[in-house]
Amino acid sequence: MLTITSWKELSITLLFCALISHSFASTFTITNNCPYTIWPGTLSGSSSPQLSTTGFQLNAGQSIRIPSVTGWSGRIWARTGCIFDESGVGSCQTGDCGGKLECDGLGATPPASLFEITLGTGDTKDFYDVSIVDGYNLPMVATPQGVPGGCNATGCVSNLNMGCPKELQVVGGDGGGNVVACKSACEAFGLDQYCCAGEFANPTTCRPSFYSSIFKRACPRAYSYAYDDGTSTFTCKASDYAIIFCPMNGVKRPNGGERTPIEESKMEKFPGMTSSSNILLPFPMLIGLLTVYISINKSTA
Secondary structure: OOOHHHHHHHHHHHHHHHHHHHOOOOEEEEEEOOOOOEEEEEEEOOOOOOOOOOEOOEOOOOEEEEEOOOOOEEEEEEEEOOEEOOOOEEEOOEOOOOOEOOOOOOOOOOOOOEEEEEOOOOOOOEEEEEEOOOOEOOOEEEEEEOOOOOOOOEEEOOOOOOOOOHHHEEEOOOOOOOEEEEOOHHHHHOOHHHHOOHHHOOOOOOOOOHHHHHHHHHOOOOEOOOOOOOOOOEEEOOOEEEEEEOOOOOOOOOOOOOOOOOOHHHHHHOOOOOOOOOOOOOOHHHHHHHHHHHHHHHHHO
């Protein structure tokens, strides 16, 4: 027979377990599937603590798991063409964060493809997206893991650098004339109509532009301009988010390597990647490929 003391102990144990379950936080598994080294960076929102690392080197084929805390909000992106000295000071061709290996509270210098997330607390769901509002430097996909029934993957698998309009192109400084990133129209021209500023600072007056429409056609699930919420924000409650750069492993090296770029026509092979404000369709072929890729990596880890 349980005594009053044992009931108290049981209650405390149950309360502790409940607190643990409600303070559950996801992890971010970041994978470099590009045929070259990248330098991912992380930036926490104003009310969130910094993650255990804010910038690091990730060689081709490598993965890293970064734990978060409940309610964490922030961004994750990848830098390319970086050179750092032994003290972690240097520069990157794209996505630079103040010329440091550890970004330490500094965000990505546009243009850069961004994974953005706010983790829910308790039973509140997570909100996440992939944004190219600030321009684009690498293809990336974010896939929630450990969710019964699954959640929507999102991202941009196209190599936008290949079809980037000349006026938006960022050309590398290696003398090869290679396009290493694609600016947003806001950054390129600084006009309110492209930046959703001034009289255009609301969803009624700020509409998709010619340039954001190019991005949207190539990457239907990614944010293409500031008010592109209907087809670009997703919710889930996942134990892990797999963030894969160069998910199709077909991106040309920034220094002019021999990899075949991802052609925009390949988007036709992903029938679920269509824009809709009313229904969020999975991209079945991509999820299948990612599932196989992740399971293989887990089995070899």
